[in-house]
Amino acid sequence: MRADVVVVGLGAFGSAALWRLASRGVNVVGIERQGIGHPFGSSHGTTRLFRVACMEHPGLTPIARKSLELWTQLGEGTGEVYVRQTGSLNVGGPKSRPVRGARQAAAEAGAPTTDLTHDELVERFPQYDLAAEDVAVWDPGAGICYAEPTVRAHVAEAQRLGATVFPHTMVTAIDLGRDEVTVRTPTISITADQVVVATGAWLSKLVPALPLSPRRTPLFWFQPRDPASEAFRLSNFPSFIWEFADGRGLWGHGSDEDFLVKVGLDGAERERGVDPDELDRYIHPREDIAELSTAIGHAFPDLDPEPVKLMPCMVTDSPDGQFLVGRYDERLVIAGGDSGHGFKHCAGVGELLAQITTKETPYTDVSFVDPLRF
Ligand SMILES: Cc1cc2nc3c(=O)[nH]c(=O)nc-3n(C[C@H](O)[C@H](O)[C@H](O)COP(=O)(O)OP(=O)(O)OC[C@H]3O[C@@H](n4cnc5c(N)ncnc54)[C@H](O)[C@@H]3O)c2cc1C
Numbered sequence: 001m002r003a004d005v006v007v008v009g010l011g012a013f014g015s016a017a018l019w020r021l022a023s024r025g026v027n028v029v030g031i032e033r034q035g036i037g038h039p040f041g042s043s044h045g046t047t048r049l050f051r052v053a054c055m056e057h058p059g060l061t062p063i064a065r066k067s068l069e070l071w072t073q074l075g076e077g078t079g080e081v082y083v084r085q086t087g088s089l090n091v092g093g094p095k096s097r098p099v100r101g102a103r104q105a106a107a108e109a110g111a112p113t114t115d116l117t118h119d120e121l122v123e124r125f126p127q128y129d130l131a132a133e134d135v136a137v138w139d140p141g142a143g144i145c146y147a148e149p150t151v152r153a154h155v156a157e158a159q160r161l162g163a164t165v166f167p168h169t170m171v172t173a174i175d176l177g178r179d180e181v182t183v184r185t186p187t188i189s190i191t192a193d194q195v196v197v198a199t200g201a202w203l204s205k206l207v208p209a210l211p212l213s214p215r216r217t218p219l220f221w222f223q224p225r226d227p228a229s230e231a232f233r234l235s236n237f238p239s240f241i242w243e244f245a246d247g248r249g250l251w252g253h254g255s256d257e258d259f260l261v262k263v264g265l266d267g268a269e270r271e272r273g274v275d276p277d278e279l280d281r282y283i284h285p286r287e288d289i290a291e292l293s294t295a296i297g298h299a300f301p302d303l304d305p306e307p308v309k310l311m312p313c314m315v316t317d318s319p320d321g322q323f324l325v326g327r328y329d330e331r332l333v334i335a336g337g338d339s340g341h342g343f344k345h346c347a348g349v350g351e352l353l354a355q356i357t358t359k360e361t362p363y364t365d366v367s368f369v370d371p372l373r374f
Contacts, residue, residue: 003029003164003192005357006183008171008206010036012043012147012343013325013335014198015154016350017357020070021196022161024358029190030163031183033170033202036155037148041200041276042314045147045219047262048343049239049251050083052141053111055090055101056341057322061109062364066348068141071150074157074347082150086234088142088253089116089125092243093133099243102137114138127231127300131245144239144253145344154350171199174206174332181331194357196333201276201314203336207328211374212337213317216271216279218288221260221309225302232261232303241266242299250299261303265292272317281312315340324371325349326356333357334371 007018010032018030034040050068054060071082090098106113116136121128128134159165166188173184174195183190197206201214224232231237237254243266244250252263271280283289293305318324318337323345325335333356335349342349355362367373 001029001188001190003027003190005029005194005196006031006181006190006192007196007198008174008183009033009197009199009202010151010155010165010167011041011198011200012151012338012346013349013353014196015151015158016346017196017198017335017353018158018163018165019154019161020350020354021357022158022163024354025162026354026358028158028163029192030155030158030165031169031171031185032165032167035167036165037152039311042316042338043147043151043343044313045311047144047253048147049088049241049253050085050143050145050344051088051139051239053090053102053105053113053137053139054341055098055105055241056339057368058105058108059365059368060345061105061111063345063348063352066351066363067345070347070351071145074153077157078153080149080153082153083143083145084234085141085143086238088139088238089240089242090137090139091121091128091134091240092249093131093245094135096243098241098249099135099137102139106137112140114140125237127237127302128242129299129301133245142239144234147343154347171206176329176331194331194333196335196353196357198335198353200336200338201316203316203334207332207334210324210336210371211319212324213273214276215315215317216274217264217313217315217340218283219262219311219313220264220292220307221262222296222303222305223259223261223308225304227259229302232259237261248295250295260309263292263296263303265295274314276314279312279314283310283312319374323349323369325352325369326366326371328371
């Protein structure tokens, strides 16, 4: 089989690349080892936080905005909503990473934000049991985005635009030649001009020598102690990132659906450098839940600290916490190293991957995510 471009791995980044390439009329083939929108990689569960004033790097603000623009367009066609902009809180002491980072994104990338004093925060968000020094930066363009439905929508739209998709097909080798690349699976081989590899936690298996470290990171959902309470509805309890004085922190958001409130703990991950094929998919009550439950008990007294639902997931860390997105070889473009904050950017990253592959000028500076920077 022959194609212009093969996209390997149809999770968040790869599915978006497939869609953006198909939207340009490129003859593109997507290959995914599992089904589309599956629970074995990094892009499952219902939602992810969507932020515009991104504390991780001001260069991410234009990428989040591009995701929003593309998902809005996609939603006009499908009738679905891919982002709900309810605003978001960056909480912590004045020198904490969420507060400093959101202010930096506001100053350097023009993300509109509002500072909230401690007293304003207490008044508007009584769910929080704050430390005396806690303040917040409100990111009004932020909110939540939807994980599995979005991956499926990217792939469905790509197929509607002419892309060919092989689910349940594992790429076993990528042979880079001088004039072409051959992507091999147990059932088919595809020869193409270029390949985009976006295999998440498995990226280093197909592209060796990348400094990536997958980490086991479960997803957790909680409910209010009082089932009739409205305090943890999404409109009253929008998405947040909260750093404590000891450097650990919580992130999450409320929900309108059955009051399931998503909360995770930063700085508590016990397994780094895992082999994604050997991921421990059991949940361990002591190690996985105890620390998060204790933190929730202190932080949100009206939330029941016993999780009602949980699922294992993976983050793939890069050395500097930024993605690896760009050209790695004449015929090879890669996207990975999500470092736990990639979903909100995936449509914008897909657009960058399409631009890099088709040799258009990228819509924003990509030097901070250049995969050759290491
Ligand atoms: C607990 C948790 C919370 C998070 N919260 C947020 C958040 O609030 N906001 C946010 O923006 N981001 C968040 N993230 C990060 C976000 O989910 C990831 O950045 C994103 O899902 C990464 O997508 P990916 O495409 O790199 O990987 P994946 O979605 O895992 O895609 C890789 C795909 O490649 C496939 N594959 C692998 N090997 C092969 C092969 N050999 N052949 C074919 N296919 C292959 C896999 O099956 C998989 O489908 C969170 C992550 C976790 C784990």
